[in-house]
Amino acid sequence: MAGGASDTVVRTGRTSRFVIYTILTVFCIYYLLPLYVMVVNSLKPLDEIRGGGMLSLPQAWTLAPWSSAWSTAQIGVEATGLRPYFLNSILMVVPAVVISTLLGALNGYVLTKWRFRGDTIIFGLMLFGCFIPFQMVLIPMARMLGLMGLAGTVPGLVFVHLVYGIGFSTLYFRNYYAQFPTELVRAAMIDGAGFFKIFQRIMLPSSGPIAVVCIIWQFTNIWNDFLFGASFADFDSQPMTVALNNLVSSSTGVKEYNVHFAGAIMAALPTLLVYVVAGRFFVRGLMAGSVKG
Amino acid sequence: MGFLDIKKATKSYGAMQVLHETNISVEEGEFLVLVGPSGCGKSTLLNMIAGLEEVTSGEIAIRNQRMNEVRPADRNIAMVFQSYALYPNMNVAQNIAFGLEMHGVPKPKRDEAVRDVAELLQITQLLTRKPGQLSGGQRQRVAMGRALVRDPDVFLFDEPLSNLDAKLRVDMRTEIKKLHQKLGTTIVYVTHDQIEALTLSTRIAVMFGGHVQQLGTPKEIYDNPANMFVAGFMGSPSMNLFQAKIAVANGVPQAEFSLESGQIGVLPIVDPSVASHAGRSVILGIRPEAITDLDGADRNSKAIHTVKANVEITEPAGSDTFVVSAFGGTEITGRFRADVDVKPGDVFPFAVNMEKAVLFDPETEQRI
Numbered sequence: 001m002a003g004g005a006s007d008t009v010v011r012t013g014r015t016s017r018f019v020i021y022t023i024l025t026v027f028c029i030y031y032l033l034p035l036y037v038m039v040v041n042s043l044k045p046l047d048e049i050r051g052g053g054m055l056s057l058p059q060a061w062t063l064a065p066w067s068s069a070w071s072t073a074q075i076g077v078e079a080t081g082l083r084p085y086f087l088n089s090i091l092m093v094v095p096a097v098v099i100s101t102l103l104g105a106l107n108g109y110v111l112t113k114w115r116f117r118g119d120t121i122i123f124g125l126m127l128f129g130c131f132i133p134f135q136m137v138l139i140p141m142a143r144m145l146g147l148m149g150l151a152g153t154v155p156g157l158v159f160v161h162l163v164y165g166i167g168f169s170t171l172y173f174r175n176y177y178a179q180f181p182t183e184l185v186r187a188a189m190i191d192g193a194g195f196f197k198i199f200q201r202i203m204l205p206s207s208g209p210i211a212v213v214c215i216i217w218q219f220t221n222i223w224n225d226f227l228f229g230a231s232f233a234d235f236d237s238q239p240m241t242v243a244l245n246n247l248v249s250s251s252t253g254v255k256e257y258n259v260h261f262a263g264a265i266m267a268a269l270p271t272l273l274v275y276v277v278a279g280r281f282f283v284r285g286l287m288a289g290s291v292k293g
Numbered sequence: 294m295g296f297l298d299i300k301k302a303t304k305s306y307g308a309m310q311v312l313h314e315t316n317i318s319v320e321e322g323e324f325l326v327l328v329g330p331s332g333c334g335k336s337t338l339l340n341m342i343a344g345l346e347e348v349t350s351g352e353i354a355i356r357n358q359r360m361n362e363v364r365p366a367d368r369n370i371a372m373v374f375q376s377y378a379l380y381p382n383m384n385v386a387q388n389i390a391f392g393l394e395m396h397g398v399p400k401p402k403r404d405e406a407v408r409d410v411a412e413l414l415q416i417t418q419l420l421t422r423k424p425g426q427l428s429g430g431q432r433q434r435v436a437m438g439r440a441l442v443r444d445p446d447v448f449l450f451d452e453p454l455s456n457l458d459a460k461l462r463v464d465m466r467t468e469i470k471k472l473h474q475k476l477g478t479t480i481v482y483v484t485h486d487q488i489e490a491l492t493l494s495t496r497i498a499v500m501f502g503g504h505v506q507q508l509g510t511p512k513e514i515y516d517n518p519a520n521m522f523v524a525g526f527m528g529s530p531s532m533n534l535f536q537a538k539i540a541v542a543n544g545v546p547q548a549e550f551s552l553e554s555g556q557i558g559v560l561p562i563v564d565p566s567v568a569s570h571a572g573r574s575v576i577l578g579i580r581p582e583a584i585t586d587l588d589g590a591d592r593n594s595k596a597i598h599t600v601k602a603n604v605e606i607t608e609p610a611g612s613d614t615f616v617v618s619a620f621g622g623t624e625i626t627g628r629f630r631a632d633v634d635v636k637p638g639d640v641f642p643f644a645v646n647m648e649k650a651v652l653f654d655p656e657t658e659q660r661i
């Protein structure tokens with residue numbers, strides 16, 4: 001990783017270093033190859049792909065598969081492209097991530113700094129909730145959504161992901177806040193700050209690193225979810241993952257591989273973006289100096 | 294009725310009682326130090342005064358107003374924590390102003406108050422820094438500033454100096470004392486350092502095992518410890534405590550104890566009423582500075598008596614030499630002048646100031 005030889009304990013010889021780097025390079029290529037294939041083939045006309053040579057660069061570069069996947073491709077019965085479903089996914093993932101992270105932070109704060117009778121039991125139950133297999137809740141959840149009038153809607157999906165997400169976000173924040181010095185909360189209490197003021201002014205500003213972890217985790221999971229999307233969404237509220245599946249499986253006649261590749265990359269881009277953007281804020285050491293040492 | 298009253302206060306966690314019934318009445322402007330070994334309940338009592346821990350039974354009152362149900366923020370107290378507890382996301386000025394902001398003080402007033410306090414504590418040049426960019430001593434000052442700016446009825450300190458190095462600790466101790474003399478605010482201060490307790494306080498409460506063992510001025514605590522725990526805990530090196538038997542010779546009570554040499558050491562006791570204990574075993578308590586060489590003995594004392602005893606070890610400490618011997622089978626330490634010629638193995642006359650001697654019952658460990 002970064003830093004290289006200067007912080008390795010064992011001094012490696014020239015040959016062994018050569019061997020190590022060769023192996024690493026091979027693995028790197030092995031893992032990057034699928035991405036390469038996807039990108040390259042999404043930029044070719046279809047007959048180039050049919051003519052074989054998945055690995056070769058396009059002879060005639062074209063963005064047509066991309067625009068087709070985005071706005072004109074056949075998804076299910078309609079030729080809308082992935083655009084409306086991309087929007088559905090955004091409308092689903094943003095509120096679900098924001099709310100589950102905030103609620104997780106609030107839960108973690110209460111479970112560590114405002115302990116009450118039975119708090120460990122509640123936390124235990126939430127943890128348990130994290131590990132219930134998705135398939136088990138499908139039918140009860142469908143019934144619940146029906147009762148709430150949210151069946152087949154984007155808010156319904158937000159609700160489902162929220163319920164599943166809170167367990168994890170609570171776990172993250174609880175463990176993080178357990179290390180947070182309780183004396184800070186006590187000092188703020190004496191200074192006259194109330195429950196929410198302490199949360200907002202003292203706890204949240206110090207929660208950067210764990211919030212980033214939580215957001216990356218939630219975003220990736222919710223964005224990539226297929227089962228809930230396929231089970232609880234109607235045609236007009238389907239998320240990107242389900243639409244992508246429909247794109248790939250529903251096209252009548254010829255299989256437009258180049259369009260499928262373009263659509264798959266589109267579906268993967270947002271998570272990549274979140275890693276790149278959020279990772280930059282993954283700064284440690286925000287707590288330095290609050291207490292001794 | 295004092296300024297801050299602790300009336301029959303107790304604290305239990307479940308079935309475990311960590312603070313037994315405690316009564317302390319603090320006058321306005323007093324500097325009360327709670328001192329005792331780790332786990333004796335000092336912080337618990339302080340947190341009860343602050344309102345951070347509930348009072349299990351009894352009452353805490355400030356200015357004759359019952360505080361038990363009052364929120365910490367409304368008690369008009371300020372607290373300095375052992376870890377300083379500075380808000381890491383705010384700079385020094387914001388840290389100091391936070392309490393005022395929460396109490397709805399308008400911004401211009403807050404700024405003025407922060408400036409004044411910063412000047413008083415000489416941290417003006419630090420106001421824009423984050424706590425992470427401060428040294429231990431500077432953090433300590435900021436923590437004090439945060440308490441001072443509120444102008445509270447009572448200051449609470451929980452071991453504020455224990456994270457500082459020895460030199461800085463002594464400096465800050467002096468500063469806290471100066472500050473108290475200047476502001477005259479009532480202070481309750483927790484420490485496990487008996488020197489801090491003796492130097493800072495106007496009164497000391499010595500605690501052990503959830504009980505207040507003794508409450509008194511530093512001089513009372515030092516000269517007249519109520520029991521063997523207080524005697525042993527306060528003072529450094531600590532008070533010599535050794536077994537002796539009371540006898541009466543010529544109508545004067547005296548303490549007799551064995552020496553290394555096999556002989557019996559004899560020290561007449563000043564208080565004649567001790568004669569009624571004749572024949573009983575007691576614990577004799579004498580501070581190291583009351584056992585010295587003959588020329589170094591207190592000239593104003595009318596009860597200097599010598600005991601010839603073996604010198605086991607000498608520990609030169611610059612200004613004094615500590616001389617170790619054994620009285621009544623227990624190691625005792627005397628504080629001799631530095632230039633006295635005394636070597637291990639010598640038999641030397643130890644001059645004991647019996648005016649400063651105290652007696653304890655070996656069973657109850659209480660003062661006789």
Ligand SMILES: Nc1ncnc2c1ncn2[C@@H]1O[C@H](COP(=O)(O)OP(=O)(O)OP(=O)(O)O)[C@@H](O)[C@H]1O
Pocket residue numbers: 306311329330331332333334335336337338485
């Ligand atoms: N939440 C709690 N539950 C149970 N026991 C507790 C709790 N908090 C403190 N205690 C116990 O109460 C006793 C007194 O604790 P306290 O913190 O007042 O000690 P202290 O005198 O301040 O010690 P130190 O000098 O180490 O800070 C200790 O024996 C401790 O174990």
Ligand SMILES: [Mg+2]
Pocket residue numbers: 335336337
């Ligand atoms: Mg303590």
